[in-house]
Amino acid sequence: MGEGGVGMDVNSLQVRRAAIIAAVLAALILMAAGSLDRLLLGIFICGGLAIGWLNAKLTLRAVTKIADAETPKKMRLLRSSAIRLLGITVGALALAFLARPNGVGIFFGLALFQVILVINTVLPELKGLRQSL
Template sequence: MERVGLMKASSSYKFSVRFGAVVGLLGLIFCVAVGETKIGIFLCVGLLLGWLNTAMVVSATAKFAAENAGEENPNKKKFMAAVVKRLALVTLIAGYIMFAFRPDGLAVLFGLAFFQFTIIGSSAGVLYREVRSG
């Protein structure tokens, strides 16, 4: 049963990555066409940061699960410290770009938020279908 859930989560992640890539490419093409190339590039950078954040979440979660398999009360402090470091890094990168290249740099925030909403939405869709079917 766990394997089916992992496969569904994996398909949700793959969908979000592909959808984000398509949106980034279309956004870049549109922005170049209207003469706002920097905004299109920053949008793609934001999508890339969203993907990087999510990839690090998946990696950290898998590592935590493997290290704590079978333990009833795993130590979560190390895991939480890694979460804070990752979020701080992504926030610092996005914040630097936003302020160093304002106003166009704000597109980084839109790309990052779009990717995060996509991953949450696709995961919620999988969860909803799982709850309805079972």
């Protein structure tokens, strides 16, 4: 397995760890939303977390597939990302509009998953950087 394969394993682990954190948060969100009589909002937030996880998995798969190709093309990755993000955006907007006011929770879930993923990626890097100093 080459250097790219090792990086993909680390990224896969980070996505998996982010999914576990998101699942724990989803359970807490559902409990809090239920106790506040806003269960539907909690469900939409959890849906956003799930869509964020799916996006991360699909992104990782696309990057791996393109990087493993004999002639990786940036345009292929750009097209793949644009189509995926357009689909998520249109779907989230439609859900938020059709299920308003609770549907806006889908955006909170998507944003929350991105924060989880970024923190989950940055913290190990900061630890490594601090140890190397």
